[in-house]
Amino acid sequence: MALCRLFSIKGRVQGVFFRDSTRRVAQSLGITGYAVNHPDGDVEVLACGEPGAIDELAAWLQDGPQMARVDEVLAEDVEIRAPAAFTTG
16 A cells, blocks of 8 residues: 655755756656645645655655755645546646
8 A cells, every 4th residue: 555645845846956956856656646736835745655655755855956945845744536647737
């Protein structure tokens, strides 16, 4: 059964290809979900997949892509139907 975890990433994470980079990493790990910008400047990521893959993505989110500056990553496991793909919006 897939684990779903909701992340909130704070810092300089918009306008630095954070969502698209997250999508590429997630897809390479077989993770479905989404990455979306919030009006307050945070990025929200829903990641659903095998626990080990979610942990790998969580570690990557601590730094993000090269131009990002991640100040904080909050995470919580959620009970939700896993999406069929990983999208950005």
